Amino acid sequence: xxxxxxxxxxxxxxxxxxxxxxxxxxxxxxxxxxxxxxxxxxxxxxxxxxxxxxxxxxxxxxxxxxxxxxxxxxxxxxxxxxxxxxxxxxxxxxxxxxxxxxxxxxxxxxxxxxxxxxxxxxxxxxxxxxxxxxxxxxxxxxxxxxxxxxxxxxxxxxxxxxxxxxxxxxxxxxxxxxxxxxxxxxxxxxxxxxxxxxxxxxxxxxxxxxxxxxxxxxxxxxxxxxxxxxxxxxxxxxxxxxxxxxxxxxxxxxxxxxxxxxxxxxxxxxxxxxxxxxxxxxxxxxxxxxxxxxxxxxxxxxxxxxxxxxxxxxxxxxxxxxxxxxxxxxxxxxxxxxxxxxxxxxxxxxxxxxxxxxxxxxxxxxxxxxxxxxxxxxxxxxxxxxxxxxxxxxxxxxxxxxxxxxxxxxxxxxxxxxxxxxxxxxxxxxxxxxxxxxxxxxxxxxxxxxxxxxxxxxxxxxxxxxxxxxxxxxxxxxxxxxxxxxxxxxxxxxxxx
Amino acid sequence: xxxxxxxxxxxxxxxxxxxxxxxxxxxxxxxxxxxxxxxxxxxxxxxxxxxxxxxxxxxxxxxxxxxxxxxxxxxxxxxxxxxxxxxxxxxxxxxxxxxxxxxxxxxxxxxxxxxxxxxxxxxxxxxxxxxxxxxxxxxxxxxxxxxxxxxxxxxxxxxxxxxxxxxxxxxxxxxxxxxxxxxxxxxxxxxxxxxxxxxxxxxxxxxxxxxxxxxxxxxxxxxxxxxxxxxxxxxxxxxxxxxxxxxxxxxxxxxxxxxxxxxxxxxxxxxxxxxxxxxxxxxxxxxxxxxxxxxxxxxxxxxxxxxxxxxxxxxxxxxxxxxxxxxxxxxxxxxxxxxxxxxxxxxxxxxxxxxxxxxxxxxxxxxxxxxxxxxxxxxxxxxxxxxxxxxxxxxxxxxxxxxxxxxxxxxxxxxxxxxxxxxxxxxxxxxxxxxxxxxxxxxxxxxxxxxxxxxxxxxxxxxxxxxxxxxxxxxxxxxxxxxxxxxxxxxxxxx
Numbered sequence: 001x002x003x004x005x006x007x008x009x010x011x012x013x014x015x016x017x018x019x020x021x022x023x024x025x026x027x028x029x030x031x032x033x034x035x036x037x038x039x040x041x042x043x044x045x046x047x048x049x050x051x052x053x054x055x056x057x058x059x060x061x062x063x064x065x066x067x068x069x070x071x072x073x074x075x076x077x078x079x080x081x082x083x084x085x086x087x088x089x090x091x092x093x094x095x096x097x098x099x100x101x102x103x104x105x106x107x108x109x110x111x112x113x114x115x116x117x118x119x120x121x122x123x124x125x126x127x128x129x130x131x132x133x134x135x136x137x138x139x140x141x142x143x144x145x146x147x148x149x150x151x152x153x154x155x156x157x158x159x160x161x162x163x164x165x166x167x168x169x170x171x172x173x174x175x176x177x178x179x180x181x182x183x184x185x186x187x188x189x190x191x192x193x194x195x196x197x198x199x200x201x202x203x204x205x206x207x208x209x210x211x212x213x214x215x216x217x218x219x220x221x222x223x224x225x226x227x228x229x230x231x232x233x234x235x236x237x238x239x240x241x242x243x244x245x246x247x248x249x250x251x252x253x254x255x256x257x258x259x260x261x262x263x264x265x266x267x268x269x270x271x272x273x274x275x276x277x278x279x280x281x282x283x284x285x286x287x288x289x290x291x292x293x294x295x296x297x298x299x300x301x302x303x304x305x306x307x308x309x310x311x312x313x314x315x316x317x318x319x320x321x322x323x324x325x326x327x328x329x330x331x332x333x334x335x336x337x338x339x340x341x342x343x344x345x346x347x348x349x350x351x352x353x354x355x356x357x358x359x360x361x362x363x364x365x366x367x368x369x370x371x372x373x374x375x376x377x378x379x380x381x382x383x384x385x386x387x388x389x390x391x392x393x394x395x396x397x398x399x400x401x402x403x404x405x406x407x408x409x410x411x412x413x414x415x416x417x418x419x420x421x422x423x424x425x426x427x428x429x430x431x432x433x434x435x436x437x438x439x440x441x442x443x444x445x446x447x448x449x450x451x452x453x454x455x456x457x458x459x460x461x462x463x464x465x466x467x468x469x470x471x472x473x474x475x476x477x478x479x480x481x482x483x484x485x486x487x488x489x490x491x492x493x494x495x496x497x
Numbered sequence: 498x499x500x501x502x503x504x505x506x507x508x509x510x511x512x513x514x515x516x517x518x519x520x521x522x523x524x525x526x527x528x529x530x531x532x533x534x535x536x537x538x539x540x541x542x543x544x545x546x547x548x549x550x551x552x553x554x555x556x557x558x559x560x561x562x563x564x565x566x567x568x569x570x571x572x573x574x575x576x577x578x579x580x581x582x583x584x585x586x587x588x589x590x591x592x593x594x595x596x597x598x599x600x601x602x603x604x605x606x607x608x609x610x611x612x613x614x615x616x617x618x619x620x621x622x623x624x625x626x627x628x629x630x631x632x633x634x635x636x637x638x639x640x641x642x643x644x645x646x647x648x649x650x651x652x653x654x655x656x657x658x659x660x661x662x663x664x665x666x667x668x669x670x671x672x673x674x675x676x677x678x679x680x681x682x683x684x685x686x687x688x689x690x691x692x693x694x695x696x697x698x699x700x701x702x703x704x705x706x707x708x709x710x711x712x713x714x715x716x717x718x719x720x721x722x723x724x725x726x727x728x729x730x731x732x733x734x735x736x737x738x739x740x741x742x743x744x745x746x747x748x749x750x751x752x753x754x755x756x757x758x759x760x761x762x763x764x765x766x767x768x769x770x771x772x773x774x775x776x777x778x779x780x781x782x783x784x785x786x787x788x789x790x791x792x793x794x795x796x797x798x799x800x801x802x803x804x805x806x807x808x809x810x811x812x813x814x815x816x817x818x819x820x821x822x823x824x825x826x827x828x829x830x831x832x833x834x835x836x837x838x839x840x841x842x843x844x845x846x847x848x849x850x851x852x853x854x855x856x857x858x859x860x861x862x863x864x865x866x867x868x869x870x871x872x873x874x875x876x877x878x879x880x881x882x883x884x885x886x887x888x889x890x891x892x893x894x895x896x897x898x899x900x901x902x903x904x905x906x907x908x909x910x911x912x913x914x915x916x917x918x919x920x921x922x923x924x925x926x927x928x929x930x931x932x933x934x935x936x937x938x939x940x941x942x943x944x945x946x947x948x949x950x951x952x953x954x955x956x957x958x959x960x961x962x963x964x965x966x967x968x969x970x971x972x973x974x975x976x977x978x979x980x981x982x983x984x985x986x987x988x989x990x991x992x
Contacts, residue, residue, distance in 0.1 A: 084553040097552065104546050106553060205552040210784035238555050239786050317784055320585050323596020324550045328650065345589055368587070368779035377781060
């Protein structure tokens, strides 16, 4: 039998239901796994072992009392450190919030608690979710379990690596320009950016409010359906959440893609994409064709302006969203003697934020400044509208679109960090979905030189069931998603205490 | 005013526009569920992660605040577009927990209305540029602890709803500005959307003031005046500032665009900040809130619920109660006063409504208002209820007490909270109207005052008043004059 940490949620859930394993055993197995590999992977900022054990015991008690529990009850998961967790520090991998403990839970946390999922801890990320490699963490970079020399992508690199290394059965990340899908692609995990508004943002520490969306990492499409079932839905506390019924996602997994119309956007198959990546995506298209999908070409002409528009809109919003970190109420405060109020705030923000965060705040403040607003922010918003229209017309003809998730496989730590522009281009295929609010999923599509390649599926607003259906059918025909990294251990297997 | 000043004042025209902020009487704050009323709360007790700007929180629009805003817009004859949105106004300050204020920039909830003021018997319309919703900031307390200066932040007020009403530069005198403020306050209080209390900063007024040579089309350079905490302060500050600007211009200096603060106890405005360029608040649409779509049904529902407003009430008081314009205006300036008046008229037994209305108006605007002002009480909490005032007037009409006694009863009832009839009974206050008893008193007075009788015979009518005074003295003021006067007249003619 496989190790407990190798199971999918669906498999573990069935064992728990039949009481062949206990939630405590399952949680313990993951805590042990964390102990084994975490020294190499460094996915977690905080591991909440005591709370996780207590919650697992409670699930076992409830089950022994005959309680009807859902599929996530007793399932150990990891949470990106950008999602507020009551009583558990939530750092955004920033010095600014290194010692900040939220007094409330994000709505997704309430939903996961209701489902009796077990939180193992909080995962590392690029500071305030700004970055594509998790190297911008103020604490340490997270490594890719497939190759410890490489980054897992970002900004949700901690969550991606945790799931890829078997440290958690699933994880939550956040995707503002690809921060779930790109690390998903680089770590061979299933990663979904839901439709904007499908999952409540209440408690998600904002980077760019009109683009941010919480999304899960799992090791199968079926597990993704279970996670989405738990976290999706309208929230009164988030005025941008969609008040529409939540479908039964598992029911969408018919295993059949016959007759589905899948579009291949020509602008996503251009130079700059690694040949190995391209080959995997083309093979995936062939596989879907062989399963009966109707594949055709389409055009999303404004894609090429996506990165430029994104790097106006996201920094503009972040310049306001991060203004609250002024050292007055919570978080880091400068101890330097300051001449004036503004000096004090400048000292605090200068020392509390890392360089990428500061770069984006400055970009955003500039783009919103009087005299530049029309040329930058307003123009970017117009591009955004055009990109939305591109998708609207594409989805009149196609049920879903297919593309690479990222132009490259996992890159080496330090390789791109000195060149922000090269780093920003990582998100060229993922950004348009955020700008237009549609949903996007990255699924394990194969390998290039032993490194995972993600295939991105894009669907219209609330098209998650369609994406899950295609990904599930693809999984039935392939076994890429079942392959796990041979993450080297730093400790001997088993309990050391 | 000196002659020189008078000349200057006629050479120049004053141009005033007002920006008024009103707190709203909503149950909760603008974007969270914290109670909006923080008046008696200990610092930082009426706040939550949302209004304290914690990481990850999101705003939710308070529908009641939008209702209040639409009602105000309707009362001010504003246009209410279908589409409106909120924006972020970015600046750093410790009383602004998010580092930005959620306000409205280019698509306010309403715009292009007017308000009517009455000046020297004429009506004048003051244009309303826009009315929009935003959130208030917290409050800072600057302290000095043994040489160590520090500031404390209280976030109870942070996130409470604020409505900003911007007028056109249509006012031409400090008096017009005061009348505008008074009328605006009156409307807001009638609507029940604001307490209207300037002294508690529930209603705040900033003024843009400029002067220009009479006949010049373009506006002069303006200054913005802040810190005016009463209607009187508005009028005084603007009078001062206009004069100051005129003197600057006459001395050949130019006006510097700036913000000036009114110093109440010194009666002057002082420079606070020079505005070189307009401030850059880097406004952009609030991404956490979808655009606000105000349906015509929503507006129609509120239009139907709109209460009577002061101008309509004044006209009705003149028409239905036969009151003078002056009395009607005085009574309807405050909704509580108008309500009190109407309740008192209705509670009485008088058959002549107009006569009773006039009496209620006189007493309400006279003795009762004086008592309330002395005690610093609002009429809505008057110990003399409308029914109490009606009872007092009924006692007068029935002849049980005199007008002079009524004043006494009013004061006692006001002080004790007892009903006027109870005061009358307890104090044994009554009028002497028994003709037989009064006749013997009149006889005695005439007998004791032969000189007055002689004076009367000599044609001095004042003798009657003297003798009446003597009767009153003997009866300790209880004699009914309308009974005594004919008695005296007939006795004196017979004597």
